[in-house]
Amino acid sequence: MGDDDFVSLDLSNYELLWPTSLFISEGERILKSRGRSWEERAIWLMTEALTGTTAVTDFEDTPDHSADPWASTVSDLGTKPAVINKYDWFAELINRASELRPAAAPRPYWPQRQGRELSPDRSTARDARRDFVRIIYEFTDNGYLAERFGEECVDAPNNLPDASEVIDKYLGIPNLWPLAPDTWDEDTFYGLIEVFHDLVSRPRLRRFHSYASCGWHHSEFHNGPARILYRSKVNDLLRSARIGYELAAEGEDLGRLVAVTDDARSQLVHRALNNSAPSIATRIRHAIALFRGRDTSAESKRSAIVTLAGILEERRTLIKDEVGKPDEGALFEIANRYDLRHRRADQHGDYDEAFLDWIFWWYLATVELTNRLIASRRRLVEGS
DSSP, rough: OGGGGGGOOOOOOOOOSOOOOHHHHHHHHHHHOOOTTHHHHHHHHHHHSSSSHHHHHHHHHHHOTTTTTOOOOTTTTEEEEEOOOOHHHHHHHTTTGGSSSEEEOOOOOOOHHHHHOOOOOSSSOOOHHHHHHHHHHHHTTTTTTHHHOOOOOOSSOOOOOOHHHHHHHHSSSOOSOOGGGGGGGHHHHHHHHHHHHHHHOEEEEEEOOGGGGGGEEEEOOOHHHHHHHHHHHHHHHHHHHOEEEEEESSSSTTSSEEOOOOOOHHHHHHHHHHHSSSHHHHHHHHHHHHHTTOOOOOOHHHHHHHHHHHHHHHHHHHHHHHOOOOHHHHHHHHHHHHHTSOOTSSBOOOOTTTTHHHHHHHHHHHHHHHHHHHHHHHHHHHHO
């Protein structure tokens, strides 16, 4: 059956809780598997990634692979071919995932629209620590910590790892499980955010153990999709709480809290990290990690700038050829005349730290520019 033969799915009742790209990648993996338990994996994915149970119900109401391939439905518009099986239904859902509405808070109700809050004593500043605990326990309920913490089973000996000891091993702070947000200082809170990024792992399959109401058991763990989802949820929380940090999605500081930047600079970081030759990619990752870390200092920022300046020195001839000698000289005069590289007595050192931010982004943008110039020259050579 071709694409034109499908009765198009009605996606209006489905809302997506996950990042769209993550839902698509996990869904495509299920479609490629076609193994005996692919339907269980599909149901589990929809249970996690979509609000409510509507999509799962629609999926389960769809005929299985043994259904009549020539089945049809009759409506006022005439006879139409039906979606013939669960696989085709799920494939269309994944192929059209970009059309799904992201789940969001409900539109304001009457009291809010009239300027009256339903809970007058609720402050606008959210309690980020308690919200973080809710995120972690949601991950726990869905089996994302089962690979590290284990899962209880009535048929297995109770020799699970001590969760507090697992966390202590990473963070060096004992007795942090069960989570007690009212006891945390800021360093503990931020440390836990980073630790759980490294602990979560998504179970791609689950089975229900009915004996003695044991419950769900999870398997086929993978930390990649779990960390993407974790970063999405935690970064949304930090943003809503107006905390000026986010979990880095790439680079040497992957999964560590870094200073929030605007979208343009975030895209610049992404291009510089992903479009650089292997010979300098490690140095760029290190410079970015030095500059944007939560515990960064003026000295760290200077070191980051020096690293980028070294890359630009190696490309000085290219910059001179493409930009011109006067402008090329100005680029390096900043690093040489100010207290950045050589640290001589005749250099300027009495400048605001904001100057370091400016020069770092200027140099990183110039590195990214030279990446594109090098790539353009290579294409010309290959095309000649």
